[in-house]
Amino acid sequence: MATKKQIAWFGISTAIIAVLIYMADINKFIEAVSQANTYYLIGALLTGLLPFFVWTHTWHSFLNKMGANVNYRKTFKLFMTGNFMNSVTPLGQFGGEPFMAYVIKENTGLSYEEGFSAVLSSDIINSVPIFTFVLGGAAFLLIFGSVNDIITQAIYISLLIVVIGGSIAYTLWFKSGTIENALTKGLRKITDRVGRGEKYVEKLDEKLENVEEAFERIGEDPRHLVRTASIAHAYFVFQVFSLYLILASMGIHTDFTPLYFILPLSSLSNFSPTPGGSGAYEATLATILTLMPAALFPQIPFATAIAVGILFRLCTYWPGLIIGYGAMISIGREKAN
Known part of the structure; x- marks a missing residue:
C-alpha cells in the first residue's frame, strides 16, 4: 500500500500537470488530445512498452553474470517490482538502486552487494544508448550544417557526462577497489579526527570489499559488456519511435534526428524530487518541443506540446507502474507459498 508521503508526492506531480494544462489553455489542450489519431496512439503505447523488456534483458544478463541463475520471466517480475519501488519514491528516476538491490536480495540467492553491483552496472549500460544517439545525431547535423546553440549545448553536456560517467564505469569494472578504497580512507580520516565511528567504518569496509569483488566479476568479460550494451540500444x-507516433497522431510530422536530442534533454528532469520525475518531465518535454528551432522541428503551440508530453508518459511511464505493482504482488504471493 502507498504511504501518505508517496500519495503526497503523486499529488504534487498531478498538481504540476494540472497547472501546465491550465497555463496552456484547457480548451486547446482538450482539442489537441481529442484530435489525436487513435491508431497511432495504440502503436505508440505498444512501442512504449517494449523498453521494459529491453531493460529486463540487461538485468537478466548481469544477474546471471553474478550467479543468480534466474529465468527471464522471473527477472521481468524483479525488474518491474524494483522499477515500481523506485518510481513511488521522491527521488526522480535516480537513486533507486538500493531499493532494487533489496528486491534482488530478497528474491534470489545473491547478496545485497552483488545485487547492487548488478543494478548499478545495468544502469550504466542502459545509459549508453542515450549518448550514442545524441553524439551520432550531432555528427549527422554537423555534416549537413544544421547545428545551433541548443544542439551545441547538448553535445557539450553529453561529452562531459560521457567522460565522467565513462571514467567511473571503467574504474568500477576494470580498476575495482579504487573508488571503494578512496571512500574508506576518507571516512577513516574523519573518524580519526572525531574519535568515534570506527566500528561503522569497519562494517562499511567489509561491505565495500564484497561490492569490489562483484564489480571485478562483471569487468572480467568486456565482450559481455559490449554485447549487453549493443542490445540495450533498442530501448x-x-x-523515439513512440514519441514519433504520438506527434504523428496529432498531425505533426518530423524527422527522427531532432528526437534524438529532445528525449535526452527531457530526461534531465528525472532529477526532480517527484516520483519518476512526474510533472517535471512533462513540463520539460513540452518546453523543449516549443523551443526547438523551426529549421529542425515544426513549430507547435504550447497546449499541443503539453498534450504530447502527457501522452508520451502515458505510453512509456505510467503503464510500468501498473505492471510493476502487479509484479510486486505476484512476487509477494510466491514468497508466501
Whole structure:
C-alpha cells in the first residue's frame, strides 16, 4: 500500500500537470488530445512498452553474470517490482538502486552487494544508448550544417557526462577497489579526527570489499559488456519511435534526428524530487518541443506540446507502474507459498 508521503508526492506531480494544462489553455489542450489519431496512439503505447523488456534483458544478463541463475520471466517480475519501488519514491528516476538491490536480495540467492553491483552496472549500460544517439545525431547535423546553440549545448553536456560517467564505469569494472578504497580512507580520516565511528567504518569496509569483488566479476568479460550494451540500444529506438507516433497522431510530422536530442534533454528532469520525475518531465518535454528551432522541428503551440508530453508518459511511464505493482504482488504471493 502507498504511504501518505508517496500519495503526497503523486499529488504534487498531478498538481504540476494540472497547472501546465491550465497555463496552456484547457480548451486547446482538450482539442489537441481529442484530435489525436487513435491508431497511432495504440502503436505508440505498444512501442512504449517494449523498453521494459529491453531493460529486463540487461538485468537478466548481469544477474546471471553474478550467479543468480534466474529465468527471464522471473527477472521481468524483479525488474518491474524494483522499477515500481523506485518510481513511488521522491527521488526522480535516480537513486533507486538500493531499493532494487533489496528486491534482488530478497528474491534470489545473491547478496545485497552483488545485487547492487548488478543494478548499478545495468544502469550504466542502459545509459549508453542515450549518448550514442545524441553524439551520432550531432555528427549527422554537423555534416549537413544544421547545428545551433541548443544542439551545441547538448553535445557539450553529453561529452562531459560521457567522460565522467565513462571514467567511473571503467574504474568500477576494470580498476575495482579504487573508488571503494578512496571512500574508506576518507571516512577513516574523519573518524580519526572525531574519535568515534570506527566500528561503522569497519562494517562499511567489509561491505565495500564484497561490492569490489562483484564489480571485478562483471569487468572480467568486456565482450559481455559490449554485447549487453549493443542490445540495450533498442530501448532508445523504441522510445523515439513512440514519441514519433504520438506527434504523428496529432498531425505533426518530423524527422527522427531532432528526437534524438529532445528525449535526452527531457530526461534531465528525472532529477526532480517527484516520483519518476512526474510533472517535471512533462513540463520539460513540452518546453523543449516549443523551443526547438523551426529549421529542425515544426513549430507547435504550447497546449499541443503539453498534450504530447502527457501522452508520451502515458505510453512509456505510467503503464510500468501498473505492471510493476502487479509484479510486486505476484512476487509477494510466491514468497508466501
